[in-house]
Amino acid sequence: MRIGVSGASGQLGKAVLAELKVRGAGHDIVGISRTPSAVEPPAEARPGDYDRPETLVAAYRGLDRLLIIPSHDVRPGVRDRHFVAAIDAAVAAGVDQIVMISSAATRETAMSAMYAPYYVGEQHLMRVAPHWTILRMNYYAETFAQMVPMGLRSGILPGIAENRVAFVSRDDLAAAAAGILVGEGHAGAIYNATGPTALTGAERAALASEVTGRTLRFAVLDEAGLRLGLGQAGIEAQYVDALVDIEKSYVQGCFDIVTGDVERLAGRSPRSLREVLLERLS
Secondary structure (H helix, E strand, C coil), X not given: CXXXXXXXXXXXXXXXXXXXXXXXXXXXXXXXXXXXXXXXXXXXXXXXXXXXXXXXXXXXXXXXXXXXXXXXXXXXXXXXXXXHXXXXXXXXXXXXXXXXEEECCXXXXXXXXXXXXXXXXXXXXXXXXXXXXXXXXXXEHHHHHHHHHHHHHHCEEEECCCCEECCECHHHHHHHHHHHHHCCCCCCCEEEECCCCCEEHHHHHHHHHHHHCCXXXXXXXXXXXXXXXXXXXXXXXXXXXXHHHXXXXXXXXXXXXXXXXXXXXXXXXXXXXXXXXXXXXX
């Protein structure tokens, strides 16, 4: 079987290829990227750019299964266009099973919202793919770890209300995706990759304090205050919008879900937020 990973040069793509190197014995692995030189052997490297759909059909041709990883572009109207282009190219190339990385926050929403592209992509995939699987991810534990130092400068972990999030590590998401790609019986399934526990804002602030040895407390701000603080931290306007949308999704309970899907698909228990913070911050 020939398995492709689209978006192979990003952090998740590289992690999936590493998992397939271990799990994919007997399969041909193909990494598709707009920078194919970043795809390491033994994977075959092919050029393919979500912004140049004409490159994708050739990149996907001959694949039996394909993983589509979303682009990093959070501007409204971009990710949904990328999803549709990649899915249509995979169908045109004759790919039998398409696996899409989506988000636990996926639902029908305003097109300007952060998670609207995932809904567009999922709906299109289900309409046109011969066989499909969706892997929805909870919020990255590593991304939370990156935000902690910014909070430590003020001693505050901000939010617009208390909430619960079951952070998942990138490596566990990659292992779950690889498990789908080399496994059987996943067609038509929607999985949720989560960490083992959903933590409140206060709980994760206390955990970050414990790991770093510095005081961090969870504080509720209004949206204007949150935007002001993010801007003062030097975050670009488009990313401030994205982070505010993420905070709103926290409060709506979009990431307050714990499943056994990582263990089921990857064959191992997911790492806790504590483990990731110890690795990244201690």
